[in-house]
Amino acid sequence: MSVTETKSLSSRDAIVSMFETFRLELDEHNDRRERLIKSSRDVTNLSKKNDHAKTLKAASLAKERLQDIQKLFAGFKGELVRDNFWRYQRNVSPGLQEYIEALSFTHYLETGKLITYTEVQQSLCDNEAIPFFPLSLEDYLLGLSDLTGELMRYAISAISQRGGRSKASEVCSFVRNCKADFESMTPYFRELRKKQNVTSQSLEKIEDAAYALAVRSSEYDLPPEILDDLVQRAIIN
Amino acid sequence: MSVTETKSLSSRDAIVSMFETFRLELDEHNDRRERLIKSSRDVTNLSKKNDHAKTLKAASLAKERLQDIQKLFAGFKGELVRDNFWRYQRNVSPGLQEYIEALSFTHYLETGKLITYTEVQQSLCDNEAIPFFPLSLEDYLLGLSDLTGELMRYAISAISQRGGRSKASEVCSFVRNCKADFESMTPYFRELRKKQNVTSQSLEKIEDAAYALAVRSSEYDLPPEILDDLVQRAIIN
């Protein structure tokens, strides 16, 4: 497109031949977009499956699946050369955010911490530490925001398991801090403002779950771990 | 329901037997409503067919169909005793308004006038002039408001016929007056306010049609009727 014609076009043939080049370019763009949307959907599917890895054991299994996803992202590299990432961001984002949600969930289960921006970017690099594409702050934050919903499911399900009480209250304070941290960034991202409401609701649900446990075990004169053991024994019998 | 019990109910059986009477009453009400909705739909279908009676000849034919509709309304009489009309108004209104639209259209074609409230009420009476049910102002006005849309279709279609020009301009001033008359009643009816916008659009469409005819015939030095004749002759040849 960069060749500078010296004369503007005066015949249908000339016009049609210019549009011919446009067609090639637009078709290429549309095909690339289609491919990316499809890949993004694949990433989403793989990531969602990860959501169900609700226990530590399942989480380490899930590591392999995360690597599968990273391979998919490596495939993006060819498509997203130069600044094409920004061109196709809205097509890639859905899958990318689901991936960040799954990755940060695994990270939390392993370390008890919130994964950093740099860590996420590093997970999206080839062997020579060259990024497949730049990580946008928006995708990073929105992925993390979804994490809080996942943690809510995790905490509520954990309640029926041994050690559920301490798990619920750990998750509770973790999510409470997440919410507070995200708060200062809401003015920058409209989408984050919306998701912050969902986070508040998730937090309240976790609080309610932690409360239900606390109030129940307060009735007994034994430490929570022993109570858990007793319940376990009763179920097995 | 009007029997006054002296003691309130203290057993499930007593409660259930009271609800038994409620069930009968509610079922009767629901059945009646269903019947009225169905009849109203029948009225709508008959009335809509009338819409297509776009010529004077067809209009007189349509008279019979209007009588069929009036028979349907006579059937309502049994259902809408005492003040039941007001109870089922929202179920009956759709058909009633379509009927008023069709009736007022026929009336306009015959007399060139807007049918009055009293005339509509009279059309809904039995042989002894006893109304089948009270005519609400809202139904009357909303039916008339729909008439303007029908007149728009009539005027635009008329253009392709002999005498179309004068017909279009008659309809134009008729609808213009309708719009002005309805204006003072819009504060009372929310629905009429909405329909008034549709009326304005219809009026503009009629004005455009009358304009198109006027501007075309101004090019020729002959009275419009003779122009119409010439066109007719050309088509036949």
Added chain:
Amino acid sequence: MDPENMQLITRMLEQDSELREKIKDQVTEFDKKTRTMSGLLNKIHSTPSAELPPLLDSVRPILESCGETTAAIAALVPPNQFWRWKEMWSNSLRSAVFAATLMEYLQKGTLMTLGQVSDVLGIKPEWSDRFVLTVEDYLHGLITLVNELSRLAVNSVTLGNFEEPLRISVFVKDLFAGFAMLNLKNDTLRRRYDSLKYDIKKIEEVVYDVSLRKLAPSVRDKKDAS
């Protein structure tokens, strides 16, 4: 438009709008009364059973004064136009039904019939084409009653009354059995009826808490005893 027709319409519009204003004034009155009653009855949640009678005594005169309002409205409505205007006072009337039936339950543990509520609210049989307590309005009032009783089940335990939840449970389930018989169409009443399930669930959970801890004679015990 024909000037005579125009005049007729204008006159009708004016009459209607005057009437609407007048009814509105009465409804505002009615509303004040039901709001006061709700305010007072809200105290049942922190009042021990022993102290209920004086509380109910303070509400009764207001409930009885509703008859003046219903009479005023009935006097305004033209013959055979009940259904035309009733939407205007439906909400107030349902609140009054709620107040009346709640008071009866608290005093006697029984359910007031539609006829009894009509009487208490001073609704006369001869107004039948101008002011009636319809089945729908009565049922709406009863649903509000159940909503309130589920809250009362919780609060009576807080107040140390462990028998009340059981009484409420029996009463509400009887009432629910009645509702279950109706073929409700997809409207507000059906939606509110569906929500009753949550109230029942809540009440069941309170009964569960109480029986688990053997704080009151259990359902079984009662059945066995009877």
Added chain:
Amino acid sequence: MDPENMQLITRMLEQDSELREKIKDQVTEFDKKTRTMSGLLNKIHSTPSAELPPLLDSVRPILESCGETTAAIAALVPPNQFWRWKEMWSNSLRSAVFAATLMEYLQKGTLMTLGQVSDVLGIKPEWSDRFVLTVEDYLHGLITLVNELSRLAVNSVTLGNFEEPLRISVFVKDLFAGFAMLNLKNDTLRRRYDSLKYDIKKIEEVVYDVSLRKLAPSVRDKKDAS
């Protein structure tokens, strides 16, 4: 326009609207049946296990009679038009699935498969282009089943049956594990599935209460002792 062409078009348009009316009538029938079954099955919450068999016996004939309704609908639906009309009876069918699977659980403690439910409801394999029990409808019925079982866990304790919550807990967790393996895209289904965790939580709380009540010393005991 060619009159034959014209006639064909008119007839097809009219047939559709007639057919809709007829199916609607059958759905109303179907609805009555499922509502009656729900009403009867609601009694499980106040019926001791010993008295369940006669209750279930009273529901069974109605369940079996659903076959007449499904047959009537299947007879109405034109070949190949199942997907065009199915929305009309989906809700009723889901309620029937719920009733069938609840009864099976209560009798045998097991989960009916999609095929078994189809059989019970008299759905014939040869109707495959006119009336089928879809996966979605089956799953919706199962979710309603879990909702009901969490309520039953609470009420069985009230009735003095401390074993039931444990049985329910095992059954529901197994079912939930099945759901967790599906990749649900359908929005309503996903949302309802998501809410199941609250039912499980409730059931677990009951299990917790019941187990500890037997085994752990309560604070109150101590207080009472002191």
Added chain:
Amino acid sequence: MDPENMQLITRMLEQDSELREKIKDQVTEFDKKTRTMSGLLNKIHSTPSAELPPLLDSVRPILESCGETTAAIAALVPPNQFWRWKEMWSNSLRSAVFAATLMEYLQKGTLMTLGQVSDVLGIKPEWSDRFVLTVEDYLHGLITLVNELSRLAVNSVTLGNFEEPLRISVFVKDLFAGFAMLNLKNDTLRRRYDSLKYDIKKIEEVVYDVSLRKLAPSVRDKKDAS
């Protein structure tokens, strides 16, 4: 959950989403064909009648090739699921109906029936549960035809063909009379039908202009004369 039951469910959910992809690919093909035909047929507005036959000859093979696409789709759609998937190709099919009926009008001045269009598009009667040309889709195609003919009436005059507007006028009025007899419930169809009157008005204006131009003295003529 029973693993077999589980597997069945999973497989059914996955099949649907694969099938959707495959149909989509065929629809993209179909779309390309109808777009090419529209592009070529657009030239009728600048082509003198004498040169129409070769233009139509160039479109015909594409029209005929649509049969391959309809066959491919029919082969994909599972028995009895026509109504489940038809929305996916409705737009393409309507464009094909438009192309077929426009070509017929230009060649013979007549209206193709629904059956004839089905034939031309290679739709087989035995696909009745997988691929059918519905009345709605046929009517949508006809409305597009009228839209195009009103444009053609204007442009044929520019090209010096003063007879065409008259032919179009007769053809379109006849078609419109047919539409007027239908009791259209479908909203989009009704709205599009309603807009036809503007096309007719435009055609009539052209007829008016053309007829008078030959027969009536214009104001300008007089001015020029004076």
Added chain:
Amino acid sequence: MDPENMQLITRMLEQDSELREKIKDQVTEFDKKTRTMSGLLNKIHSTPSAELPPLLDSVRPILESCGETTAAIAALVPPNQFWRWKEMWSNSLRSAVFAATLMEYLQKGTLMTLGQVSDVLGIKPEWSDRFVLTVEDYLHGLITLVNELSRLAVNSVTLGNFEEPLRISVFVKDLFAGFAMLNLKNDTLRRRYDSLKYDIKKIEEVVYDVSLRKLAPSVRDKKDAS
């Protein structure tokens, strides 16, 4: 258009848009402050009562610094234009009301009046045509306070503080009784007021749980003691 008329219009529109920018900057400042306060006050849900004073001490300076922002806005708003621009800072102001009243409750267990809040936020009586704390904004702040206290009731139990829910219950019911006396016409306010009922129900359930298990001196005990 008349150039003088034109100029007048252009100047007025530009002044407005400049002013809007300036106020926006101040509101952004205000927002930052209220956001920081909310962030800090969020910690009350995980802070044992004993450690509350230092937390509140860290918020107080920010609350006091709000006076600078209100003064800056008051200086920008032209005389008589308070009502024109107030929407811009309403949300921030309501958050500030919330922060102020929450701190007061936590310290003293009492409710700050509208006048007191105005004072704390440095709002001067002489700004009455440029910056005022309206009744609506004050009430919105109080509703947010109740929302937060219902969460606090839950979380204080989790932290082992079984007395706090009772204190909250008394405070909130008193506040609610005040609201119930107002005849709220404003739609948003009315809707939010209606939602208070859920907060109260939730608090009641916490109090219920605590008293059922005798974890804190019950309401009765307290009454008996007094």
Added chain:
Amino acid sequence: MDPENMQLITRMLEQDSELREKIKDQVTEFDKKTRTMSGLLNKIHSTPSAELPPLLDSVRPILESCGETTAAIAALVPPNQFWRWKEMWSNSLRSAVFAATLMEYLQKGTLMTLGQVSDVLGIKPEWSDRFVLTVEDYLHGLITLVNELSRLAVNSVTLGNFEEPLRISVFVKDLFAGFAMLNLKNDTLRRRYDSLKYDIKKIEEVVYDVSLRKLAPSVRDKKDAS
């Protein structure tokens, strides 16, 4: 709640709601007047130019009587609260602006300035904190004027007046050039301004039809003559 605080709040809320009622009554009056003017001015579309003066004479007294209404409102609005209540009468005021400027155009072919419109409507400079004609309301009135003039261009041709469209075209283009210079931020105003392009296009098409047929001295002829 502190009773003094409570009282203050109650009193303020009540005053507002009373004031709202009073203003509403005046706005209803205002509305009636503008509605009557619109009704009368609607006749310009069927009135030959020669008969316009008596029509305008019949509107003038009503326009002048608007001063009474603006005075009544100004008397009601408390000092400094113009911006709080103005939304209530904005629509009526814009209709009045429309009526005033349309009459001026019809009589003199000129555009009334904001100041002139204020004067005609009896708005006093000393009411600046209670009742003002804002730039936005003035511009809204002008946009309605253009909407009406594009209709008038059409209808005057139908009435045989072929010169009016040209006059309107010049007037509207001049006005539009003024609008184009403004940097409109206000959303509604901007959207309505964008719609002006359709009015201008319509007027241009009328002028086109008239010149194509040489029904009026053409633009060129006029220019040549001057």
Added chain:
Amino acid sequence: MDPENMQLITRMLEQDSELREKIKDQVTEFDKKTRTMSGLLNKIHSTPSAELPPLLDSVRPILESCGETTAAIAALVPPNQFWRWKEMWSNSLRSAVFAATLMEYLQKGTLMTLGQVSDVLGIKPEWSDRFVLTVEDYLHGLITLVNELSRLAVNSVTLGNFEEPLRISVFVKDLFAGFAMLNLKNDTLRRRYDSLKYDIKKIEEVVYDVSLRKLAPSVRDKKDAS
């Protein structure tokens, strides 16, 4: 959140928001230029062809000055972030494309290529990762050009230039043939492309009016002559 992470994020957010402000300022400049050009070019509708050259001369310097703005933006955009920020100036750029191509058409009757427009707007090939004229933006500009030319076809007849509509018709149809080749997806471009059909119809009607009255050499005559 890890404080280092927090810091990193905050720094990135601030950088982005500063950059956004700076680009916004340049876009405001750009916008002013394109608005002035639109204002001047709007006069073509009332300017006889003979007087066009000086009008175009007055626009040219502004068009050329756009190079300063594009350079300023290109200097701000970080390497490889073109697609991140381009939405901000897309509208302005499209207006500039419109202005450039309209001027070229008016002068030479020909279509400027994308490369030529880039040159005129001073866009340098070496900015390829920071500022480029994309195909989409170029096409949007061309669609605006067609919208304007359909209006010009109407107004040139009013000005007595009967040949212009024919020239426009040929030019626009050539351009449309180009557009028809593209596979546009369902987005803004497709929607605007679809609207081109109305412009073409309008132009065809003007050509029809002119040829019917033989005011210009007809299409046929031209073809015959060539």
